[in-house]
Amino acid sequence: MNRSNGSPSDRSITRSGATLAASDFLQLNPADAPRGGMSDWLARQIRRAVAEGLLPPGSRLPATRVLADELGVSRGVVTEAYRRLTEDGHVEGRGRAGTVVLAAPLVRPPEDGLVEREHGGRGQAGRGPVGHRAEGRGTGERRAAARRAEEGGSTSEERALFGDPLDTGVFDALRAAPARVDLSPGLPDLAAFPRAAWLRAERAVLAGLVPADFGYGDPRGTPALRRAVARWLALNRGIAADPDEVLIVAGTAQALGLLALVLKDEGVTRVALEDPSSLGIRQHLRNSGLASPPVPVDERGVRVDALRATGARVALLTPAHQFPTGVVLDGVRRRELADWARDGGLIIEDDYDAEHRYDRPPVPALRSTLADHVAYAGSVSKLLAPALRVGWLLAPRRYRDALVDAKRFADLGNAALPQLVLAHLMESGELERHLRFLRRRHRGRRDAMIAALADRLPGAVVHGAAAGLHLTVTLEPGCDDVALAAAALERGVKVQPLSWHAQRPGRPGLVLGYAASTPSDIREGVSALGDLLR
């Protein structure tokens, strides 16, 4: 399987090659499966094969009928296993084109015990992870990039930029740096912002306002938006909430700041974080004077045993689509988390991009079943635009008055006009239409990025493709992802090193946003990364 050659014809051979291997190629032995758990076992084995690069993105899985015959199991067992892999975002059904591998898990399957993202040389004999097989390629350029950075080949701004990521302002500097292609994660397709619909809604809103609406408002937000958000969350996130429970905030950053204030008043000093997790969140907690003990994430989601071991009373989690790994918190972990919360834990649920699910409706928010234990934060940053600075916070009842006070003293409440325009877009169905449009467009861009990565970064393993606005790729151990990102910026391509988002040493990689770039920009950006690694 030659994946170093990037020509389209080779890739198609590679892809079809995987379909020939089937159970033998995957070294599947149904006798290993536990009784009554055949689907689960099969899904796990395929997941492991994907993780280890046996089934690279683009590979086609055997037809369910064929694999069922080979393994001597019912076809339903295979169908169920494929369904689970689809839910996890590792594969995707493409009708007559079959079931195709999308992305690998970033982390070991949970049965491996402790999570080691820097997993070298394990797995079936002779078949290391893709990053390992790519050993020898890319290192020259990586070293060259690192050398350029050391020798001052990059500008001082770039060096400062890729210095201590906990320096506040690192995102400002990265944003301000000029680049032809911006593959920063966290942005939806900004060119798709519904300008005409926004303006229409604003005209309607302005025509209907009474003078008092221009005055000082309810610090919790306008009643119209709180109603619209409650309805939106019921429809999209399975959350049953009264509009009175909704606090409108200036994005998730403010939600976190207000929570930090209120929790610190309660004596909280630490908020456990998934590791890896968003650097921005970690900077924010540090600024608030809160420690952030790291909790490993495996293929099922955050490790609740490890969370318990930290002793932290509060955890900030991304259950619907873990940032940046893309893992979806599974049912087992949800139950464990619920137990942890009922023992006195508070979950801050950062539901940052759950609506961007490509295969099926997103899993319900934790808040839907744990209203008394979850402070739920969402925003329009990934639905419409970060520049709108509108989000919402639904907190357990005992925190609500203090949060309203905190919001009042922060800014007396969000600006009224954008709230009312947004409420109009939500209630008229425009936002739902926009989201459907975005999902189609983002999915095309995700596929373009996966294809470009297979073509131009064959040594990289792709993770977290079922949802969201970004992919995470891991690179061979030893690769300096910060030097790579700095070198990429020199070539006009903005990406974020995975190590920025990790607290403990881990597999190097890149977090690559695809939603805000055109397919041709994505190809250009990924090609530049490939050149640097070659």
Added chain:
Amino acid sequence: MNRSNGSPSDRSITRSGATLAASDFLQLNPADAPRGGMSDWLARQIRRAVAEGLLPPGSRLPATRVLADELGVSRGVVTEAYRRLTEDGHVEGRGRAGTVVLAAPLVRPPEDGLVEREHGGRGQAGRGPVGHRAEGRGTGERRAAARRAEEGGSTSEERALFGDPLDTGVFDALRAAPARVDLSPGLPDLAAFPRAAWLRAERAVLAGLVPADFGYGDPRGTPALRRAVARWLALNRGIAADPDEVLIVAGTAQALGLLALVLKDEGVTRVALEDPSSLGIRQHLRNSGLASPPVPVDERGVRVDALRATGARVALLTPAHQFPTGVVLDGVRRRELADWARDGGLIIEDDYDAEHRYDRPPVPALRSTLADHVAYAGSVSKLLAPALRVGWLLAPRRYRDALVDAKRFADLGNAALPQLVLAHLMESGELERHLRFLRRRHRGRRDAMIAALADRLPGAVVHGAAAGLHLTVTLEPGCDDVALAAAALERGVKVQPLSWHAQRPGRPGLVLGYAASTPSDIREGVSALGDLLR
């Protein structure tokens, strides 16, 4: 001079009566004047006469030629004295109608030594302040209002509302209370919000945006608005500032919150406040854990000797139009303040309504001459609408980085669209046109309120009419202004008691916003107050 009878014919007699009294009526003796200080002395004497009710609002001053003849001084001396009184907002030139008294100083002239706002029985023999002469009127109704409040005649919400004003949420509750007439201070004419111009500007802005403008922006604000604000402040407030010095914030409330954070990190524990001053500001400081030692205000503005005596390193001041007294900080006090600042003091200049000056351009901001010692805060809340939640903070250089960090972690920066629309309105001249329109309209409403007060609340003394969006009236000592405000709310009229805004015991009164109400609503509201006091 019978001012207890409110009929128009009586008032016209009263007004013309004042013109007959001239120097004799005012007991002016030029021999008392210091050498070379005749204008100053004359202005002081007239101011005192206004303060003591000898020249109630609506009175006409003697023609300059007449008074100069009577006093045996040059006409220029009288003209200069009238000019000073005009600048202070106590009188106003009305062309052929002469120079008319608008409003009295809330506080004693500075040469009286210690400020006592509860000044009883002083002044020329037999002529107490207006509030005293009205003794006996209004007390029955005031007691009735107080009794109703005690007996539960007002609702529990109203009692809660007018309970401890330092309770957070008191403004929310007052805002939420239904009322036919809202004379709350601090609002411009909201019905005049330029909806069409806003929508036109938004269309132009949306058409010109590049996708990146919808992304995460500079936490300091959009460059376009920072440029526009720098230009606006140069033209309107005499401030020469680079756009890079401008931090866009979510209104003055946020400016204050960010400053509180940064100053507390520096070890600041107290921010001196003018007394009286805005209750909202005092609540905010308390919420930030900062003490607010009160500093008396006299007719020249804040008492800098008293400020020094507090030992506070930071003072929050409203120099252009002291809230709520309406005093304009005079030149002497400006120089004293500059000395205090250069000795290590920091002034937070809350320039909340300086653009609303009716007689002449507003005095330049303190920031214009003390850039290294003043953190200047302004907003569009009084120019356009509080609901926009846009303001600006220009701080001394040494605080800037910390303030940008504080803003970043507060909310990552203001929303972009409203900033760009506002910049468009500023740069196109639309905002200046709107301000001119507002000034005309507000001035008419101010005059309507002054007339209604003279008519319906003849026992009240009016203060601070030269600028702003509100008047302050003081009532007879012993009047319970909180009970009065509660009783007014029962009758559908929203006003704020002056005692809410005072830290030390002082003259009771009301703070009455006129800008957001029509002249007929103003008359209705003031009439209801008059009924309650009769």
